[in-house]
Amino acid sequence: MHIGIDFGTSYSAAAAIIDGELQLVRFGATEQFRTAVFFPELVPDPADFQLTTELEAQLETELRLARARQREMATAAAARGQTPVARSESELRREALRVVRRQWMEQQTREATASVASFQHALFGEEAVEGYLDSGGGNLIESPKSMFGYRLDPQVRKVIVHIATHILEHIRLCASRQFGVPVRGAVIGRPVEFRSSMGAQGSEQAIDILREAAGVAGFDQVSFLEEPAAAAMHYHKSLEARQHALIVDIGGGTTDVAHAELGGGAAPNIARSWGLPKGGTDLDVSISLHSFMPLLGKDSIRVPQHQFVEAASVHNLPKQREFRKQDYRLVDEPYGTRLRALQELGATTRLNQLAERTKITLSTAAHHRAELDFIEHGLAVEASSADLDAAIDTFLAQLERTLATVRGDLAELPASVFLTGGTSRSPQIKARVQACFPDIPLVQGDPSLGVVSGLAVAASEAAG
Ligand SMILES: Nc1ncnc2c1ncn2[C@@H]1O[C@H](COP(=O)(O)OP(=O)(O)OP(=O)(O)O)[C@@H](O)[C@H]1O
Ligand SMILES: [Mg+2]
Numbered sequence: 001m002h003i004g005i006d007f008g009t010s011y012s013a014a015a016a017i018i019d020g021e022l023q024l025v026r027f028g029a030t031e032q033f034r035t036a037v038f039f040p041e042l043v044p045d046p047a048d049f050q051l052t053t054e055l056e057a058q059l060e061t062e063l064r065l066a067r068a069r070q071r072e073m074a075t076a077a078a079a080r081g082q083t084p085v086a087r088s089e090s091e092l093r094r095e096a097l098r099v100v101r102r103q104w105m106e107q108q109t110r111e112a113t114a115s116v117a118s119f120q121h122a123l124f125g126e127e128a129v130e131g132y133l134d135s136g137g138g139n140l141i142e143s144p145k146s147m148f149g150y151r152l153d154p155q156v157r158k159v160i161v162h163i164a165t166h167i168l169e170h171i172r173l174c175a176s177r178q179f180g181v182p183v184r185g186a187v188i189g190r191p192v193e194f195r196s197s198m199g200a201q202g203s204e205q206a207i208d209i210l211r212e213a214a215g216v217a218g219f220d221q222v223s224f225l226e227e228p229a230a231a232a233m234h235y236h237k238s239l240e241a242r243q244h245a246l247i248v249d250i251g252g253g254t255t256d257v258a259h260a261e262l263g264g265g266a267a268p269n270i271a272r273s274w275g276l277p278k279g280g281t282d283l284d285v286s287i288s289l290h291s292f293m294p295l296l297g298k299d300s301i302r303v304p305q306h307q308f309v310e311a312a313s314v315h316n317l318p319k320q321r322e323f324r325k326q327d328y329r330l331v332d333e334p335y336g337t338r339l340r341a342l343q344e345l346g347a348t349t350r351l352n353q354l355a356e357r358t359k360i361t362l363s364t365a366a367h368h369r370a371e372l373d374f375i376e377h378g379l380a381v382e383a384s385s386a387d388l389d390a391a392i393d394t395f396l397a398q399l400e401r402t403l404a405t406v407r408g409d410l411a412e413l414p415a416s417v418f419l420t421g422g423t424s425r426s427p428q429i430k431a432r433v434q435a436c437f438p439d440i441p442l443v444q445g446d447p448s449l450g451v452v453s454g455l456a457v458a459a460s461e462a463a464g
Pocket of ligand 2: 251
């Protein structure tokens with residue numbers, strides 16, 4: 001059996017067509033889950049190594065031993081009439097530090113394996129985020145799709161493939177259980193352009209990662225379909241007469257557009273697609289920087305701006321690591337204490353959740369208050385719709401430029417614009433799309449399920 005899989009930046013879903021009917025795969029009580037996985041296991045990170053007082057003492061012991069060994073060797077060499085090879089104090093220190101660091105890594109690994117059963121205990125979706133916040137340890141990976149197109153060293157690439165495998169296996173097992181047959185094939189959605197640090201090469205790497213992970217997760221047949229093309233297949237089903245339509249999918253990580261000839265008796269014909277590798281998660285970072293980070297000192301203390309960006313970028317593991325390594329002990333109060341509280345495990349995740357909630361609430365309300373008690377008792381952000389407007393301005397301009405390019409590339413205007421993707425729930429975003437195509441009917445599809453429904457159609461066709 002084949003299923004369609006929408007491996008989203010923020011949410012993932014899967015579906016199949018059974019006896020001509022769309023059937024969504026259920027994950028517990030829901031039909032989509034947050035694309036997050038939590039491994040209770042503490043995987044030691046060499047970058048976390050810091051000389052504590054205890055390790056400092058260990059280093060001194062190592063150094064004393066090394067000096068003693070050097071003296072013994074010098075005496076032995078002199079007894080043989082040879083000139084002893086003397087190593088400098090800094091060489092000895094470097095070597096001792098290497099030994100202490102190695103012992104520390106071994107110790108961390110031992111503790112990690114002893115403390116939890118294993119990778120088998122991964123949690124997914126909201127449960128993953130809760131598990132992480134409750135446990136005070138382990139690893140939470142949110143939105144791994146955001147990293148597929150980035151330059152990854154081989155070790156990190158392995159971890160990313162591993163995470164994608166877990167998510168795809170979770171989907172495959174849930175679907176097989178629900179449908180009562182082994183699921184072996186999948187049509188997986190892909191953005192037109194993945195978020196990437198290497199241009200087009202990033203998208204190639206992303207597809208390689210997904211293909212490899214799907215194979216390990218037990219899928220024998222895998223193909224890919226651009227997400228807006230999938231949404232187009234879904235819209236196609238609802239159109240009686242043939243028409244040229246524009247599909248706009250504004251998701252968590254990317255904004256994807258397709259131009260297609262749809263409806264009527266003939267098969268859908270996807271003519272062209274465009275991608276903007278920006279989406280709702282970028283809006284969360286913008287809100288965070290605009291309304292939250294000033295309470296942590298942004299714009300008032302001499303901490304470089306990029307450190308606030310690193311703190312806000314919860315989906316970028318290297319940036320998060322950079323932020324957590326900073327030393328804020330000498331920063332003016334109250335900001336020093338607040339920044340140190342934000343470095344605590346889980347705090348940036350909490351702050352990001354509040355920023356996302358603020359964005360969603362302000363899309364329809366004039367005011368929103370977010371409590372930051374986990375940073376400081378009584379601390380809160382008061383944000384208004386004017387703050388949302390200021391924070392999403394850059395994204396709206398990017399969206400407008402992309403749609404202007406699309407318009408310029410089309411020989412004639414579409415008969416309708418079909419909107420899908422979670423970010424299309426925002427009235428401000430909808431209004432901007434409409435402004436780019438005035439007088440053309442805007443059709444609001446299901447923001448969450450437009451893409452997966454089309455992927456299910458494609459999967460049933462792939463299965464023959
Ligand atoms: N009312 C709202 N206003 C603005 N944004 C919203 C609203 N509701 C949900 N969102 C945003 O929608 C995004 C999720 O959309 P969606 O599920 O389509 O993304 P995805 O498919 O996971 O991502 P992608 O397709 O980019 O990989 C999140 O960033 C979420 O905050
Ligand atoms: Mg999507």
